[in-house]
Amino acid sequence: MGVLHGETTTTDFAPGMRVVIRGEEWMVxxxxxxxxxxxxxxxxxxxxxxxxxxxxxxxxAEEIEQVDPSRVRLVADGSPFFRRSKLxxxxxxxxxxxxxxxxxIGHRAAMDSLxxxxxxxxxxxxxxxxxxLIADSVGLGKTLEAGVLISELIARGKGKRILVVTVRAMxxxxxxxMWNRFTIPLVRLDSGRIDRIRSELPANYNPFSYYDKTxxxxxxxxxxxxxxxxxxxxxxxxxxxDEAHNVAERGGRAFRAKQAGPLPVxxxxxxxxxxxxxxxxxxxxxxxxxxxxxxxxxxxxxTMLDYTAIADPRSYRKEDIKGLFVxxxxxxxxxxxxxxxxxxxxxxxxxxxxxEEESAYALMAALKLDMGKGRDARTGHLLRTVLEKAxxxxxxxxxxxxxxxxxxxxxxxxxxxxxxxxxIDSLKALKAALxxxxxxxxxxxxxxxxxxxxxxxxxxxxxxDRVVIFTERIETMNxxxxxxxxxxxxxxxxxxxxxxxxxxxDQTKIVEAFGLGESPVxxxxxxxxxxxxxxxxHLCHRLIHFDIPWSLMVFQxxxxxxxxxxxxxxxxxxxxxxxxxxxxxxGDARIIEILIQKEKQALENLGDPALLMGGSxxxxxxxxxxAAIETGEAPEAFGDRLTEALAEFDPxxxxxxxxxxxxxxxxxADDATLYSDRDYxxxxxxxxxxxxxxxxxxxxxxxxxxxxxxxxxxxxxxLPEEAVPGEGYLRLSPDKKFAMQEIARSHNNSLSENAWPRxxxxxxxxxxxxxxxxxxxxxxxRGEAPALGLPDCLAPGDVIFLMACTVPNxxxxxxVDEWFGLHYTNGxxxxxxxxDDVLRITKLSSHLPNHGPVNDRQIQRASKLLxxxxxEAKRIMEGHIRRYNSETAPMIEAEVVKLGxxxxxxxxxxxxxxxxxxxxxEKEREIDKVFNxxxxxxxxxxxxxxxxxxxxxxxLIGAEG
Numbered sequence: 001m002g003v004l005h006g007e008t009t010t011t012d013f014a015p016g017m018r019v020v021i022r023g024e025e026w027m028v029x030x031x032x033x034x035x036x037x038x039x040x041x042x043x044x045x046x047x048x049x050x051x052x053x054x055x056x057x058x059x060x061a062e063e064i065e066q067v068d069p070s071r072v073r074l075v076a077d078g079s080p081f082f083r084r085s086k087l088x089x090x091x092x093x094x095x096x097x098x099x100x101x102x103x104x105i106g107h108r109a110a111m112d113s114l115x116x117x118x119x120x121x122x123x124x125x126x127x128x129x130x131x132x133l134i135a136d137s138v139g140l141g142k143t144l145e146a147g148v149l150i151s152e153l154i155a156r157g158k159g160k161r162i163l164v165v166t167v168r169a170m171x172x173x174x175x176x177x178m179w180n181r182f183t184i185p186l187v188r189l190d191s192g193r194i195d196r197i198r199s200e201l202p203a204n205y206n207p208f209s210y211y212d213k214t215x216x217x218x219x220x221x222x223x224x225x226x227x228x229x230x231x232x233x234x235x236x237x238x239x240x241x242d243e244a245h246n247v248a249e250r251g252g253r254a255f256r257a258k259q260a261g262p263l264p265v266x267x268x269x270x271x272x273x274x275x276x277x278x279x280x281x282x283x284x285x286x287x288x289x290x291x292x293x294x295x296x297x298x299x300x301x302x303t304m305l306d307y308t309a310i311a312d313p314r315s316y317r318k319e320d321i322k323g324l325f326v327x328x329x330x331x332x333x334x335x336x337x338x339x340x341x342x343x344x345x346x347x348x349x350x351x352x353x354x355x356e357e358e359s360a361y362a363l364m365a366a367l368k369l370d371m372g373k374g375r376d377a378r379t380g381h382l383l384r385t386v387l388e389k390a391x392x393x394x395x396x397x398x399x400x401x402x403x404x405x406x407x408x409x410x411x412x413x414x415x416x417x418x419x420x421x422x423x424i425d426s427l428k429a430l431k432a433a434l435x436x437x438x439x440x441x442x443x444x445x446x447x448x449x450x451x452x453x454x455x456x457x458x459x460x461x462x463x464x465d466r467v468v469i470f471t472e473r474i475e476t477m478n479x480x481x482x483x484x485x486x487x488x489x490x491x492x493x494x495x496x497x498x499x500x501x502x503x504x505x506d507q508t509k510i511v512e513a514f515g516l517g518e519s520p521v522x523x524x525x526x527x528x529x530x531x532x533x534x535x536x537x538h539l540c541h542r543l544i545h546f547d548i549p550w551s552l553m554v555f556q557x558x559x560x561x562x563x564x565x566x567x568x569x570x571x572x573x574x575x576x577x578x579x580x581x582x583x584x585x586x587g588d589a590r591i592i593e594i595l596i597q598k599e600k601q602a603l604e605n606l607g608d609p610a611l612l613m614g615g616s617x618x619x620x621x622x623x624x625x626x627a628a629i630e631t632g633e634a635p636e637a638f639g640d641r642l643t644e645a646l647a648e649f650d651p652x653x654x655x656x657x658x659x660x661x662x663x664x665x666x667x668x669a670d671d672a673t674l675y676s677d678r679d680y681x682x683x684x685x686x687x688x689x690x691x692x693x694x695x696x697x698x699x700x701x702x703x704x705x706x707x708x709x710x711x712x713x714x715x716x717x718x719l720p721e722e723a724v725p726g727e728g729y730l731r732l733s734p735d736k737k738f739a740m741q742e743i744a745r746s747h748n749n750s751l752s753e754n755a756w757p758r759x760x761x762x763x764x765x766x767x768x769x770x771x772x773x774x775x776x777x778x779x780x781x782r783g784e785a786p787a788l789g790l791p792d793c794l795a796p797g798d799v800i801f802l803m804a805c806t807v808p809n810x811x812x813x814x815x816v817d818e819w820f821g822l823h824y825t826n827g828x829x830x831x832x833x834x835x836d837d838v839l840r841i842t843k844l845s846s847h848l849p850n851h852g853p854v855n856d857r858q859i860q861r862a863s864k865l866l867x868x869x870x871x872e873a874k875r876i877m878e879g880h881i882r883r884y885n886s887e888t889a890p891m892i893e894a895e896v897v898k899l900g901x902x903x904x905x906x907x908x909x910x911x912x913x914x915x916x917x918x919x920x921x922e923k924e925r926e927i928d929k930v931f932n933x934x935x936x937x938x939x940x941x942x943x944x945x946x947x948x949x950x951x952x953x954x955x956l957i958g959a960e961g
Contacts, residue, residue, distance in 0.1 A: 013041055013059065018949060020065040021057055024050045025782055029812040044812075047782060048774045052160060067783075069952045070870040074787040074863055075780060076853035079687075084779050085786035085954060086674050086844070087683055091776035092804060092953055093673045094680075094764065097157050097814045101125040102669040105155045106148030110181040110739040110761045113148070116333045117141055118666035120326045121149040124284075128895075128941050130158075131283045131305040133244065133325035135290040138556055139341070139564025140328065142286045143174060146240055147182040151765055153282060154184070157813065158237050162186065163208070164215040165276065166242035168504035169534050172512055174242060175215050175720065180743045180757055183766045185720045189216040190504050208234040217504055218246065222272050231272075236280045244285035247273035249300035270300065277304035288560065289553055290325070301325075307930050311905035342570040344563055348596060349447055353580040356441040360395070360433040364388055365584035367430065369423045385630050387430070388588060390473060392578060393547040394480070395434040395442065397473035402431045439483050444546065444576045448480065449487055451544075451574065459542060461490075463517045466540040468524045470558050472547050474499050480546065481525040493520040500529035515539060516755050528554060536561040538744075541569040546576055548592045551621035555599040590635035591628050598642045672836075674845045677734045677762050677769075678703055684772045687779075700759055702733030718767035722756050732762035787862065787955045789854040793842045794958030799824045799862045800838060801869040802953040805877045807884070810940035816880045816948075821956075822869050827861075829872055842956050854957050862955050870950050877948035888942045895938050903931040 013019075017028040019041070026043035033039050039059040045051050057064070077085040098104045106121050107113055117140075124130040130153060134142045153159045164186060166174055171188050178184040187193070189207075197207050208214070208230050218241075221227040241247060247269045277283055283305060291298050299313035302321045309324065310316045330341060353361060367384050383405065391398040409424050439445055451457050452467070459465060471477045477497050485495045498510045507529070513519040515538040524536070528549075543562050549555055563571040575596050578589040628638045675683060682703060685694045692706045706729050707715065715724050725731075733739055739761035746757045760766065780786055794800065800821045807816035821833035839845050906927045914921060 013039060018046065018067040018951075019043070020067065020782070021062050025067065026050065026055070026057075027812065048778055051774055069950045070867040072783055072785045072866065072952045074859050074866075074955050075784045076855075076859060077786045077788055078850065078853035080850060081847055082786075082788050082844075082850050083683055083687055085788050087680075087687060087776040088779045088786055089802065089844075089954055090674045090680055091773040092951075093819065094769065094773055096671075096804070096819060097806070097817045098152075098155060098669070098671075099815055099817050100669070102667040103148070103152060104669045104671055105764055106151040106182075107666070107668050108736070108763055109144075109147060109151060110736045110743065110763075111141075111144050111147075112740070113144070114141075114333070114336045115665055116328060116336050117145050118148060118668075120145045121152050122666040123323065123326060124149055125152060127323060128938065129281055129306075131281075131324070133285040133287065133290060133301055133305060135287055135325050135327040137327075137329040138288040138560030139567075140330070140333075141565040142288065143177050143242075144181065144565070146284050146286055147178055147184065149284060150178070150184060150238060150240070151182050153238055154765055158282065159184075160212055161236040162213040162238045162240070163234075163236045163276075163280075164240040164242065165218050165221070165273075166215065166240075167246070168217040168219055169498075169507045169511060169529060170242060171215055171217060171504065172508040173535055176756065178215075179720055179723055180739075180746075180761070183761055183763065184213065185718065185723070185767055186213050186215040187211040187720065189214050189220070190508065191220065192505055194220065206230045206233055218269060218272065220504075222268050228272070228275065231275055231279060234279060238282045238284065239276050239280040240284045240286070241273055241276065242286045244273075244287040244301060245289045247301075247304075248290075248297045273304060289556070290327070308899060308902045308906075308934060311902070311909040341563070341565070342567060344559075344571045344573055346573045346575070346600065348575045348577055348593070349451065350577050350579050351443040351447045353578065353582075353585075354437070354441040354443050356433075356437045357443055358581060360391070360430065360437060361580050361582045361585040363426075363430045363433050364391060365582050367426055369426065382626070382630065385626050388585075388629065389550065389626075391434070392589070392592065393471060393473040394444075394476035395437040396475040396479040399431055399434050400473070400475045402427050402434075406431075439487070444578070445480060445483060447576060448544065448546065449484070452484075452488065461494075461522050463522075464539045465542070466514065466522055466524065467542045467544065468514075468526060468536050468540055468561065469544045469546050470526055470528065472528060472549065474501070474527055476547065477525045477527055481523075484523060484525075490522065491520060495523045495525065496521050497525045498529065499527040511536075512755060528558070534561060535564065535566075537564050537567040541567060542572045542574075544574045544576065548575060548577060548596065550592065550595070550625035551618045552595060552599050552602070553618050553621055555595070556603075587632075587635055588629050591625065591633070591638050594635055594639040594642065595625070597639070672839075672845075674839075677764060677766075678732075681705075681732070681762065681768070681772065684776060697731065697733070700731070700733040700738050701735040702731060702738070702759060702762060705730045705732070714771055715768075718771060723760065725758075731759040732766070732768075733759050734762040736761065736763075785952045785954055787854050787859055787957055788844075789850070789852065789858070789957055789959030790842055790844075790848070791851060791959040792848075794956065795825070796958050796960045797826065797858075797861070798958035799865060800833065800842065800956040801865070802838065802956065803869065803873040804951045804953050805873055805880075805948050807877060807881055807944055807948045810943055810945040812945075813941075815942075815944065816877070816884055818877065818880060819953075820873075820876070822872055824865050824869070827865065829868065832872075832876065838956075844956070851959070854959050858957050858959060862957055866952065870952070873950045874948055877950070881944055881948065884944065892939060892942050895942075896935055899931055899935050899938070903927060906931075 013028055013031045019026055019028060021041075021043070024045065025047040026041075027046050028041050029044050030042040031039055032042065041057045041059055041064075043055050043057060045053040045055070079085070101122065103118060103121060103125075107118055111117075116136075120132060120134045124132045130149065132149075134145050136142050136145070150159060150162065162184070164174060164178075168190075171190060175186045175188050178186050189197075189211075194207065197210055201207065201210065221231065247267075249267070249270045285301060285305065287301075290301060295316065296313040299310045299316065302309055302324055303313070305324050309320050364384070364387065367387070369383055387398055387401055390401040406424065406427055409427075448469070452459055459467060469480070471480070477499060481495050481497050484490065485492060488495075496510050496513065498507055502510075510521075510524070511534055513521045514524050514536060517539060524540075541562055543559065545558065549558070559571070559573055563573070577593050577596075578585070580586045580589065627633075674680075678701075682694050682696075685691050685705065692708050692711050694703050694705050696702075697704050705711070707725060707727075711730075712724070715730065733742075739757070739759065742757035742759045746755055800823045802821055803819070805816075805818050805820075806814040809815045819835050821831075821835070821838035822829060823831040823833060833841070842848075907924060910921060910923050910927065
């Protein structure tokens with residue numbers, strides 16, 4: 001290796017070059033030359049002590065050695081069965097980067113993957129930037145689909161830093177899915193963990209630099225400017241935004257006239273998501289309800305994925321967003337899912353009103369409030385509907401709403417002489433009637449109690465048969481939870497509640513307990529905070545709508561908690577409805593019942609019951625129901641209106657026919673190396689006689705490793721805190737079926753145990769292999785390569801050089817990564833072999849005996865051929881470079897032309913907004929900047945920089961007998 005100095009050499013440093021600086025090996029990622037021709041090298045550490053560290057070096061101030069493969073020293077291996085050499089080769093081979101769009105790892109995750117679940121990863125990998133919205137319907141496994149793609153990106157060296165942003169209640173679930181099925185170690189930044197980090201770090205330290213892979217609540221990071229500054233100063237390889245509909249920009253309300261309304265509203269969440277979209281090349285968004293019927297709202301999500309795609313957010317075509325999202329419903333993939341989803345059993349439980357309820361209903365029907373007269377004639381009528389909605393939830397909820405209104409009225413006017421006295425009297429009378437409705441005369445509660453006790457319903461309170469009851473109001477939730485504990489003679493812990501006002505850590509504990517077999521929870525009474533994203537299906541297939549949502553979106557979200565991928569029993573869904581003798585109340589209740597019917601029809605015919613009501617959100621859909629009740633619309637007319645919407649269903653041409661590309665079955669690759677995952681791990685620990693003991697677990701087809709203090713320290717750095725074994729051993733199994741059984745079994749752990757699987761899935765991406773690869777790579781020192789004597793496989797004097805060659809792009813990411821063997825006979829090159837051929841000829845992947853190390857004469861003879869082998873490897877790679885350039889040159893040209901056309905569209909749209917103004921606007925300057933940067937990004941990603949970089953991995957020598 002020659003010593004290079006920036007001041008005295010003409011050597012051109014280039015991205016991808018391997019150099020030795022200050023005794024450690026680095027890969028050059030970027031070279032910056034200033035106006036004085038001084039060069040700064042931006043590098044990433046390669047050798048163990050600096051592995052993955054980022055550093056900058058001034059070329060004229062450092063001694064820089066360029067790694068020269070032709071000067072590598074061959075070292076004879078005398079270890080039994082060539083274990084040292086094979087471990088070294090394996091460690092290097094496992095770090096080979098896939099450069100195609102096939103799936104190399106994700107399809108092997110601990111999941112029964114269905115073909116459609118591999119499509120988003122395949123679709124994204126065909127793009128230069130992996131930016132995609134996975135918008136499959138509730139329950140189809142979007143989290144798993146994201147995990148497949150993330151796994152593929154990690155295998156490609158693009159997943160060192162990962163940020164997942166989700167809602168508070170989803171954090172633990174998402175974290176466990178990523179670890180249990182993909183061994184992706186996310187650190188959960190809940191409020192407790194953030195407080196701990198702040199106590200350990202200086203005040204101005206960026207908490208997002210503390211961990212590489214984290215999951216955090218969007219509500220946490222949207223608070224204040226502090227996090228915004230930290231986010232602006234962070235960069236990730238992958239960012240995932242879960243429940244992405246929460247970050248879309250929203251326009252006007254549904255009950256406004258359909259016209260060109262105001263441009264979308266920029267919410268705090270939308271602003272935060274836009275910021276995050278600029279902090280990573282890779283962006284994965286997940287949402288089962290990505291579209292609100294308005295082109296502007298969906299355009300905001302598409303623009304976060306690709307700023308260049310849409311010029312006018314009110315007018316764009318499916319061709320503009322093709323490839324940016326994927327959306328399927330159960331009806332679209334029936335031929336694949338078959339037994340993966342059980343058919344729902346849906347029942348409507350009609351509850352006849354009691355005399356006490358009829359008295360309250362009569363007062364509600366006759367309620368006429370004078371408040372707001374002369375200023376807003378609708379105020380009183382709207383309040384009556386608000387109170388009726390609360391009453392349809394429970395008497396307790398309605399009493400709470402009345403108390404709040406009375407407090408305002410009495411606080412403003414006092415108890416006597418107020419002009420609102422009539423309203424006050426009416427509200428007090430209604431409250432008095434509601435207070436007379438006790439548990440025995442609360443018809444829906446009595447129906448609930450009877451159902452839970454009914455033998456035909458079949459609920460016994462077994463640990464694997466739990467019930468989730470949804471309510472809209474916290475007062476209803478608390479009231480029925482308290483009554484159920486009493487009337488079913490259940491402990492407080494057996495009937496739990498969850499709502500949005502709880503701390504994130506408390507929500508997490510309750511959701512986790514509901515899915516644990518040995519926890520005491522049997523019934524979960526939930527507000528709609530639990531309707532979004534949370535998996536409740538592990539031990540539960542029974543769902544009860546104690547009150548009926550006024551929004552079809554909420555129907556979809558609630559039912560999706562138990563009717564989802566992984567549910568192994570038939571979902572049992574019950575709707576509790578009100579039947580009253582009062583025509584006004586019964587008519588209003590019928591409007592709510594119609595929503596149940598339309599949800600079922602839309603689910604069967606469209607796949608998506610949302611959007612039929614023309615709303616852009618739950619609030620807007622509820623506004624449609626409010627309007628129907630306020631105006632006294634006949635239930636039949638309301639039903640006909642929704643039926644017409646069902647027949648004419650457009651919402652954006654069903655999201656422009658999903659705008660997905662024609663998708664062929666995902667292409668998967670079979671990457672073989674010398675060892676299976678289990679054998680590699682065993683061989684590594686067997687090599688260190690003083691290290692942890694490894695024993696086979698026959699039943700699990702896996703291994704058990706004793707955890708020494710040193711290994712425990714390593715595990716704490718590699719694994720999620722919750723997955724570090726508390727016992728004295730670590731169990732791993734490469735059998736994914738067994739790993740999946742362990743995931744299921746972990747749901748039956750008691751709360752005193754770790755509710756994570758005791759046996760972890762052993763596959764290529766397990767973080768333990770990162771450490772093993774680094775350690776095995778040190779079995780031979782820098783500038784050395786193993787020499788193996790193979791008298792049974794090669795003729796005396798023959799040598800096969802194992803070569804690993806990469807060609808990086810301008811961003812130092814490998815775009816060509818090839819391994820091959822060069823076979824020399826009698827000092828001359830005879831063959832170029834693929835790695836499959838090398839293994840076939842040398843039997844290197846078998847239990848090959850080592851008859852003794854090659855001698856010095858054989859080492860010297862092979863060493864003399866190194867210069868020729870390196871030159872030949874470079875010649876072979878030049879051919880790969882020519883083929884690569886011939887394929888990518890048209891792609892670059894086409895992309896640049898496309899960008900030019902898109903930029904013109906953006907400029908024309910901006911100018912149409914400005915009218916006759918000729919001064920270049922700030923927005924136009926921003927468009928210029930973004931398109932120039934993106935064009936540079938395309939060139940940097942696709943164009944090759946510099947020459948191929950060649951490494952000698954090993955020399956396989958036909959040893960003399």
